[in-house]
Amino acid sequence: MNTKHRNITLIASLLISATLMANEEDTFAGVSAGYTHLNVEQTNRTGAIILGNTIEEDGYNFQIQAGYNYSQTIALTLNYQRVHQDDTHLDNFFLGSEYKFQLINKFTPYIGANLGYSKLNWDHKPMNTTNNDISSGSWLIGVTAGVSYPIAPKLDLQVGYTLQLTD
Numbered sequence: 001m002n003t004k005h006r007n008i009t010l011i012a013s014l015l016i017s018a019t020l021m022a023n024e025e026d027t028f029a030g031v032s033a034g035y036t037h038l039n040v041e042q043t044n045r046t047g048a049i050i051l052g053n054t055i056e057e058d059g060y061n062f063q064i065q066a067g068y069n070y071s072q073t074i075a076l077t078l079n080y081q082r083v084h085q086d087d088t089h090l091d092n093f094f095l096g097s098e099y100k101f102q103l104i105n106k107f108t109p110y111i112g113a114n115l116g117y118s119k120l121n122w123d124h125k126p127m128n129t130t131n132n133d134i135s136s137g138s139w140l141i142g143v144t145a146g147v148s149y150p151i152a153p154k155l156d157l158q159v160g161y162t163l164q165l166t167d
Contacts, residue, residue: 028075030065032158036083059085065096073100079114091119092164094140100148107147110160114142118166138167 038057061084067077075098083090094116101109118140146160 026069028067028069030067033060033062036061038085057085059083074098075100087123089121089123092140093117096144098144107149109147110145112144114140114144114164116140140164140166
């Protein structure tokens with residue numbers, strides 16, 4: 001099975017399991033979209049081939065998650081995030097943990113941490129050679145902060161910020 005089919009199967013399985021889990025009292029599912037900015041550093045080394053074009057740093061992302069409310073203040077999540085830029089895309093798979101603070105006028109502020117794996121893929125070969133490595137991966141670690149607001153009995157709107165670090 002090639003990588004594209006494996007990723008589609010994984011995403012479909014995550015969505016189906018998240019939907020089934022969301023019917024339970026302590027479980028939930030989520031879908032989000034947002035703006036992404038990559039802070040890319042290019043290190044020029046003697047004898048290295050330097051890319052002629054810089055990597056596009058701004059793009060968008062979407063994310064799906066399945067979660068479990070361990071207690072009223074702690075939630076654990078399993079997440080898949082796809083980040084798109086003009087030349088590249090990232091597939092991020094990570095576990096998250098969130099701490100929910102006390103309600104403030106129906107708003108629930110939270111902070112959290114993420115740990116997982118990130119895979120960078122070039123949509124086009126960055127160099128015109130026969131032996132190009134167009135994907136690479138590294139560990140992902142991150143923090144998140146935001147606020148949640150209920151808009152229906154089983155539906156919350158969340159606004160948040162996530163900082164993720166990879167190599």
